[in-house]
Amino acid sequence: MFKNIKKGMFPFLVGFSALSVSGSAAFYSVFGLSKLFAGASTEVIIMAGSLEIAKLVTASLLYQYWDTINKVLRTYLAIATIILVLITSMGIYGFLSAAYQDTFNQLTYVENEKKFLQQKVEFYQQDVTRYEKELQQTLDNITSLSEARSVSIQVKDTSVVGGVRNTISTVDLRAAQARLGIEEDKRKDVNLKRDIAIDSLRKYQQQILELDNNVEVAGELGPLKYISGLTGYPMDKIINVLLLIIIFVFDPLAVSLVIAANFAFNQAYPRRKYQENLYGESVEVKPQTIIYTEEDEERMNIIGQNGNEGEHYEVEDDDDGDVETVKQKISGLKNKIREREMNK
Numbered sequence: 098m099f100k101n102i103k104k105g106m107f108p109f110l111v112g113f114s115a116l117s118v119s120g121s122a123a124f125y126s127v128f129g130l131s132k133l134f135a136g137a138s139t140e141v142i143i144m145a146g147s148l149e150i151a152k153l154v155t156a157s158l159l160y161q162y163w164d165t166i167n168k169v170l171r172t173y174l175a176i177a178t179i180i181l182v183l184i185t186s187m188g189i190y191g192f193l194s195a196a197y198q199d200t201f202n203q204l205t206y207v208e209n210e211k212k213f214l215q216q217k218v219e220f221y222q223q224d225v226t227r228y229e230k231e232l233q234q235t236l237d238n239i240t241s242l243s244e245a246r247s248v249s250i251q252v253k254d255t256s257v258v259g260g261v262r263n264t265i266s267t268v269d270l271r272a273a274q275a276r277l278g279i280e281e282d283k284r285k286d287v288n289l290k291r292d293i294a295i296d297s298l299r300k301y302q303q304q305i306l307e308l309d310n311n312v313e314v315a316g317e318l319g320p321l322k323y324i325s326g327l328t329g330y331p332m333d334k335i336i337n338v339l340l341l342i343i344i345f346v347f348d349p350l351a352v353s354l355v356i357a358a359n360f361a362f363n364q365a366y367p368r369r370k371y372q373e374n375l376y377g378e379s380v381e382v383k384p385q386t387i388i389y390t391e392e393d394e395e396r397m398n399i400i401g402q403n404g405n406e407g408e409h410y411e412v413e414d415d416d417d418g419d420v421e422t423v424k425q426k427i428s429g430l431k432n433k434i435r436e437r438e439m440n441k
Contacts, residue, residue, distance in 0.1 A: 108361035115354035121150035121353045126185040129192030152181040186344040220296040228291035235284045
Protein backbone atom coordinates (compact mmCIF):
# COMPACT_ATOMS: atom_id res chain seq x y z
CA MET A 98 0.00 0.00 0.00
CA PHE A 99 2.79 2.38 0.93
CA LYS A 100 4.53 1.65 -2.35
CA ASN A 101 1.37 2.49 -4.27
CA ILE A 102 0.98 5.74 -2.36
CA LYS A 103 4.63 6.56 -2.92
CA LYS A 104 4.30 5.86 -6.62
CA GLY A 105 0.94 7.52 -7.19
CA MET A 106 0.57 10.44 -4.78
CA PHE A 107 4.06 11.42 -3.66
CA PRO A 108 5.19 12.93 -6.99
CA PHE A 109 2.03 15.04 -7.07
CA LEU A 110 2.66 16.11 -3.46
CA VAL A 111 6.19 17.19 -4.37
CA GLY A 112 4.84 18.96 -7.45
CA PHE A 113 2.18 20.78 -5.42
CA SER A 114 4.81 21.89 -2.88
CA ALA A 115 7.04 23.09 -5.71
CA LEU A 116 4.21 25.08 -7.29
CA SER A 117 3.10 26.62 -3.98
CA VAL A 118 6.60 27.71 -2.95
CA SER A 119 7.45 28.88 -6.47
CA GLY A 120 4.15 30.75 -6.78
CA SER A 121 4.55 32.57 -3.48
CA ALA A 122 8.18 33.39 -4.26
CA ALA A 123 7.14 34.73 -7.66
CA PHE A 124 4.36 36.82 -6.11
CA TYR A 125 6.65 38.43 -3.53
CA SER A 126 9.40 38.93 -6.09
CA VAL A 127 7.17 40.50 -8.76
CA PHE A 128 5.55 42.99 -6.40
CA GLY A 129 8.85 43.61 -4.61
CA LEU A 130 10.51 44.57 -7.88
CA SER A 131 7.53 46.76 -8.74
CA LYS A 132 8.13 48.65 -5.49
CA LEU A 133 11.81 49.08 -6.33
CA PHE A 134 10.88 50.48 -9.77
CA ALA A 135 7.66 52.24 -8.86
CA GLY A 136 7.87 54.53 -11.88
CA ALA A 137 7.04 51.62 -14.22
CA SER A 138 5.37 49.15 -11.89
CA THR A 139 3.05 47.57 -14.50
CA GLU A 140 5.86 46.95 -16.97
CA VAL A 141 8.07 45.53 -14.23
CA ILE A 142 5.29 43.16 -13.10
CA ILE A 143 4.91 41.80 -16.66
CA MET A 144 8.67 41.42 -17.11
CA ALA A 145 9.28 39.81 -13.71
CA GLY A 146 6.33 37.44 -14.11
CA SER A 147 7.59 36.14 -17.46
CA LEU A 148 11.09 35.70 -16.03
CA GLU A 149 9.71 33.69 -13.10
CA ILE A 150 7.93 31.30 -15.45
CA ALA A 151 11.03 31.02 -17.65
CA LYS A 152 13.17 30.24 -14.62
CA LEU A 153 11.06 27.24 -13.60
CA VAL A 154 10.85 25.95 -17.17
CA THR A 155 14.61 26.33 -17.59
CA ALA A 156 15.31 24.42 -14.37
CA SER A 157 13.08 21.54 -15.56
CA LEU A 158 14.68 21.63 -19.02
CA LEU A 159 18.18 21.37 -17.58
CA TYR A 160 17.22 18.41 -15.43
CA GLN A 161 15.43 16.52 -18.20
CA TYR A 162 17.96 17.09 -20.98
CA TRP A 163 21.24 17.75 -19.16
CA ASP A 164 23.14 15.03 -21.05
CA THR A 165 21.71 15.76 -24.48
CA ILE A 166 21.56 19.56 -24.61
CA ASN A 167 24.34 21.55 -26.23
CA LYS A 168 27.15 22.32 -23.78
CA VAL A 169 27.25 26.04 -24.54
CA LEU A 170 23.49 26.37 -24.23
CA ARG A 171 23.50 24.28 -21.08
CA THR A 172 26.10 26.53 -19.48
CA TYR A 173 24.22 29.67 -20.43
CA LEU A 174 20.89 28.32 -19.13
CA ALA A 175 22.50 27.26 -15.84
CA ILE A 176 24.04 30.72 -15.35
CA ALA A 177 20.77 32.41 -16.34
CA THR A 178 18.86 30.31 -13.80
CA ILE A 179 21.26 31.29 -11.03
CA ILE A 180 20.98 34.97 -11.97
CA LEU A 181 17.18 34.72 -12.02
CA VAL A 182 17.28 33.16 -8.55
CA LEU A 183 19.29 36.16 -7.35
CA ILE A 184 16.83 38.57 -9.02
CA THR A 185 13.90 36.79 -7.38
CA SER A 186 15.66 36.96 -4.02
CA MET A 187 16.23 40.68 -4.52
CA GLY A 188 12.53 41.15 -5.27
CA ILE A 189 11.54 39.20 -2.17
CA TYR A 190 13.90 41.33 -0.12
CA GLY A 191 12.35 44.49 -1.56
CA PHE A 192 8.81 43.29 -0.81
CA LEU A 193 9.52 42.22 2.77
CA SER A 194 11.69 45.24 3.57
CA ALA A 195 8.96 47.58 2.27
CA ALA A 196 6.40 45.83 4.47
CA TYR A 197 8.71 46.18 7.47
CA GLN A 198 9.38 49.83 6.65
CA ASP A 199 5.66 50.63 6.66
CA THR A 200 5.26 49.12 10.09
CA PHE A 201 8.46 50.74 11.33
CA ASN A 202 7.22 54.14 10.15
CA GLN A 203 4.05 53.61 12.13
CA LEU A 204 6.13 52.72 15.17
CA THR A 205 8.30 55.82 14.68
CA TYR A 206 5.20 57.99 14.42
CA VAL A 207 3.80 56.44 17.60
CA GLU A 208 7.06 56.97 19.49
CA ASN A 209 7.32 60.61 18.35
CA GLU A 210 3.71 61.18 19.31
CA LYS A 211 4.41 59.67 22.73
CA LYS A 212 7.38 61.98 23.22
CA PHE A 213 5.26 65.01 22.36
CA LEU A 214 2.47 63.89 24.69
CA GLN A 215 4.99 63.15 27.43
CA GLN A 216 6.24 66.73 27.21
CA LYS A 217 2.65 67.89 27.59
CA VAL A 218 2.19 65.64 30.59
CA GLU A 219 5.32 67.00 32.26
CA PHE A 220 4.22 70.57 31.57
CA TYR A 221 0.76 70.11 33.09
CA GLN A 222 2.19 68.08 35.94
CA GLN A 223 4.34 71.06 36.87
CA ASP A 224 1.28 73.33 36.65
CA VAL A 225 -0.72 71.03 38.91
CA THR A 226 2.12 70.93 41.45
CA ARG A 227 2.47 74.72 41.37
CA TYR A 228 -1.28 75.30 41.74
CA GLU A 229 -1.50 72.87 44.62
CA LYS A 230 1.26 74.71 46.47
CA GLU A 231 -0.40 78.05 45.78
CA LEU A 232 -3.76 76.68 46.87
CA GLN A 233 -2.30 75.35 50.09
CA GLN A 234 -0.73 78.72 50.83
CA THR A 235 -4.05 80.46 50.18
CA LEU A 236 -5.86 78.05 52.49
CA ASP A 237 -3.30 78.76 55.21
CA ASN A 238 -3.86 82.52 54.76
CA ILE A 239 -7.62 82.05 54.97
CA THR A 240 -7.22 80.07 58.16
CA SER A 241 -5.05 82.79 59.72
CA LEU A 242 -7.42 85.58 58.68
CA SER A 243 -10.42 83.67 59.97
CA GLU A 244 -8.87 83.69 63.44
CA ALA A 245 -8.69 87.50 63.53
CA ARG A 246 -10.77 89.06 66.39
CA SER A 247 -11.58 92.52 67.72
CA VAL A 248 -9.18 93.68 70.45
CA SER A 249 -9.73 95.81 73.54
CA ILE A 250 -7.66 99.01 73.71
CA GLN A 251 -7.40 101.99 76.06
CA VAL A 252 -7.85 105.52 74.77
CA LYS A 253 -7.54 108.87 76.54
CA ASP A 254 -10.88 110.36 77.45
CA THR A 255 -11.00 113.38 79.85
CA SER A 256 -14.66 112.93 80.34
CA VAL A 257 -14.25 109.82 82.39
CA VAL A 258 -12.65 109.31 85.72
CA GLY A 259 -8.96 108.64 85.41
CA GLY A 260 -8.82 110.09 81.89
CA VAL A 261 -8.59 106.62 80.22
CA ARG A 262 -11.41 104.70 78.58
CA ASN A 263 -11.51 101.04 77.45
CA THR A 264 -12.90 100.49 73.93
CA ILE A 265 -12.87 97.83 71.09
CA SER A 266 -10.71 98.36 67.99
CA THR A 267 -12.26 97.01 64.74
CA VAL A 268 -9.63 98.27 62.32
CA ASP A 269 -7.71 95.01 62.23
CA LEU A 270 -10.95 93.03 62.03
CA ARG A 271 -12.18 95.00 59.04
CA ALA A 272 -8.80 94.68 57.36
CA ALA A 273 -8.78 90.93 58.01
CA GLN A 274 -12.28 90.55 56.59
CA ALA A 275 -11.34 92.48 53.47
CA ARG A 276 -8.20 90.37 53.06
CA LEU A 277 -10.23 87.22 53.66
CA GLY A 278 -12.49 88.05 50.75
CA ILE A 279 -9.50 88.52 48.48
CA GLU A 280 -8.00 85.22 49.57
CA GLU A 281 -11.33 83.45 48.97
CA ASP A 282 -11.48 84.77 45.42
CA LYS A 283 -7.89 83.76 44.90
CA ARG A 284 -8.62 80.26 46.23
CA LYS A 285 -11.48 79.83 43.78
CA ASP A 286 -9.33 81.05 40.89
CA VAL A 287 -6.40 78.78 41.78
CA ASN A 288 -8.71 75.84 42.33
CA LEU A 289 -10.28 76.35 38.89
CA LYS A 290 -6.86 76.55 37.20
CA ARG A 291 -5.72 73.42 39.02
CA ASP A 292 -8.82 71.51 37.86
CA ILE A 293 -8.21 72.58 34.26
CA ALA A 294 -4.56 71.48 34.49
CA ILE A 295 -5.60 68.13 36.00
CA ASP A 296 -8.12 67.55 33.20
CA SER A 297 -5.49 68.30 30.56
CA LEU A 298 -2.98 66.07 32.35
CA ARG A 299 -5.42 63.16 32.43
CA LYS A 300 -6.31 63.66 28.77
CA TYR A 301 -2.70 63.41 27.63
CA GLN A 302 -1.99 60.49 29.95
CA GLN A 303 -4.98 58.69 28.43
CA GLN A 304 -3.63 59.31 24.92
CA ILE A 305 -0.24 57.88 25.90
CA LEU A 306 -1.97 54.82 27.34
CA GLU A 307 -3.90 54.32 24.10
CA LEU A 308 -0.68 54.50 22.08
CA ASP A 309 0.97 51.98 24.39
CA ASN A 310 -1.97 49.64 23.91
CA ASN A 311 -1.91 49.89 20.12
CA VAL A 312 -2.27 46.14 19.48
CA GLU A 313 -1.56 46.34 15.74
CA VAL A 314 1.84 48.01 15.93
CA ALA A 315 2.85 46.31 19.17
CA GLY A 316 1.89 42.90 17.78
CA GLU A 317 3.82 43.33 14.53
CA LEU A 318 7.05 44.64 15.99
CA GLY A 319 6.81 43.23 19.49
CA PRO A 320 9.06 40.19 18.82
CA LEU A 321 11.64 42.34 17.04
CA LYS A 322 11.69 44.83 19.92
CA TYR A 323 12.14 41.95 22.35
CA ILE A 324 15.04 40.48 20.35
CA SER A 325 16.54 43.95 20.00
CA GLY A 326 16.41 44.48 23.74
CA LEU A 327 17.76 40.97 24.39
CA THR A 328 20.72 41.20 22.01
CA GLY A 329 21.43 44.91 22.20
CA TYR A 330 21.35 45.30 18.41
CA PRO A 331 19.03 47.77 16.66
CA MET A 332 15.90 46.44 14.98
CA ASP A 333 17.14 47.45 11.51
CA LYS A 334 20.15 45.15 11.81
CA ILE A 335 18.05 42.28 13.16
CA ILE A 336 15.49 42.57 10.36
CA ASN A 337 18.27 42.62 7.74
CA VAL A 338 19.72 39.38 9.06
CA LEU A 339 16.26 37.81 9.15
CA LEU A 340 15.49 38.90 5.57
CA LEU A 341 18.80 37.54 4.29
CA ILE A 342 18.07 34.18 5.90
CA ILE A 343 14.63 34.10 4.25
CA ILE A 344 15.78 35.03 0.75
CA PHE A 345 18.68 32.54 0.76
CA VAL A 346 16.22 29.75 1.53
CA PHE A 347 13.04 30.82 -0.26
CA ASP A 348 13.72 30.79 -4.01
CA PRO A 349 16.56 28.21 -4.00
CA LEU A 350 14.12 25.87 -2.25
CA ALA A 351 11.49 26.60 -4.91
CA VAL A 352 13.88 25.70 -7.76
CA SER A 353 15.09 22.61 -5.88
CA LEU A 354 11.52 21.43 -5.40
CA VAL A 355 10.83 21.86 -9.13
CA ILE A 356 13.83 19.66 -9.91
CA ALA A 357 12.76 17.19 -7.21
CA ALA A 358 9.27 17.03 -8.75
CA ASN A 359 10.80 16.13 -12.12
CA PHE A 360 12.86 13.42 -10.46
CA ALA A 361 9.85 12.02 -8.57
CA PHE A 362 7.71 11.83 -11.71
CA ASN A 363 10.54 10.14 -13.60
CA GLN A 364 10.86 7.53 -10.86
CA ALA A 365 7.14 6.93 -10.54
CA TYR A 366 6.37 7.03 -14.25
CA PRO A 367 9.57 6.07 -16.13
CA ARG A 368 9.89 6.88 -19.77
CA ARG A 369 9.08 4.19 -22.30
CA LYS A 370 11.92 3.12 -24.54
CA TYR A 371 11.35 2.45 -28.21
CA GLN A 372 13.46 0.81 -30.90
CA GLU A 373 12.99 -0.09 -34.53
CA ASN A 374 12.14 -3.67 -35.44
CA LEU A 375 13.05 -5.52 -38.63
CA TYR A 376 10.28 -3.73 -40.46
CA GLY A 377 11.44 -0.24 -39.44
CA GLU A 378 8.60 0.25 -36.98
CA SER A 379 9.08 1.84 -33.54
CA VAL A 380 8.08 -0.66 -30.89
CA GLU A 381 8.24 -0.34 -27.12
CA VAL A 382 11.11 -2.12 -25.40
CA LYS A 383 9.69 -4.03 -22.46
CA PRO A 384 11.87 -5.20 -19.57
CA GLN A 385 12.90 -8.87 -19.84
CA THR A 386 11.08 -11.21 -17.48
CA ILE A 387 13.32 -13.89 -15.97
CA ILE A 388 11.74 -17.25 -15.19
CA TYR A 389 13.27 -19.24 -12.35
CA THR A 390 13.34 -23.03 -12.43
CA GLU A 391 13.55 -25.52 -9.56
CA GLU A 392 17.29 -25.78 -10.18
CA ASP A 393 17.57 -22.02 -9.70
CA GLU A 394 15.64 -22.25 -6.42
CA GLU A 395 17.92 -25.04 -5.18
CA ARG A 396 20.99 -23.00 -6.13
CA MET A 397 19.56 -20.03 -4.26
CA ASN A 398 19.11 -22.11 -1.12
CA ILE A 399 22.71 -23.33 -1.35
CA ILE A 400 23.97 -19.76 -1.79
CA GLY A 401 21.91 -18.66 1.20
CA GLN A 402 23.30 -21.42 3.37
CA ASN A 403 26.92 -20.88 2.31
CA GLY A 404 26.67 -17.08 2.58
CA ASN A 405 28.53 -16.49 -0.69
CA GLU A 406 27.62 -14.67 -3.81
CA GLY A 407 27.58 -17.69 -6.14
CA GLU A 408 30.68 -16.74 -8.07
CA HIS A 409 32.04 -20.29 -7.79
CA TYR A 410 29.36 -21.58 -10.12
CA GLU A 411 30.72 -21.91 -13.58
CA VAL A 412 28.56 -20.93 -16.46
CA GLU A 413 28.95 -22.78 -19.69
CA ASP A 414 29.17 -20.67 -22.76
CA ASP A 415 26.75 -22.11 -25.32
CA ASP A 416 25.90 -21.05 -28.78
CA ASP A 417 22.58 -19.51 -27.77
CA GLY A 418 24.24 -16.79 -25.73
CA ASP A 419 22.60 -17.73 -22.42
CA VAL A 420 25.49 -16.40 -20.37
CA GLU A 421 23.84 -13.04 -19.82
CA THR A 422 20.56 -14.73 -18.94
CA VAL A 423 22.24 -16.88 -16.29
CA LYS A 424 24.00 -13.85 -14.85
CA GLN A 425 20.68 -12.08 -14.62
CA LYS A 426 19.25 -15.09 -12.84
CA ILE A 427 22.11 -15.06 -10.33
CA SER A 428 21.53 -11.35 -9.74
CA GLY A 429 17.86 -12.05 -9.18
CA LEU A 430 18.72 -14.83 -6.76
CA LYS A 431 20.86 -12.42 -4.78
CA ASN A 432 17.97 -10.00 -4.55
CA LYS A 433 15.65 -12.75 -3.35
CA ILE A 434 18.17 -13.75 -0.68
CA ARG A 435 18.29 -10.18 0.58
CA GLU A 436 14.51 -9.97 0.63
CA ARG A 437 14.28 -13.19 2.64
CA GLU A 438 16.86 -11.97 5.13
CA MET A 439 14.98 -8.69 5.54
CA ASN A 440 11.67 -10.52 6.07
CA LYS A 441 13.10 -12.74 8.82
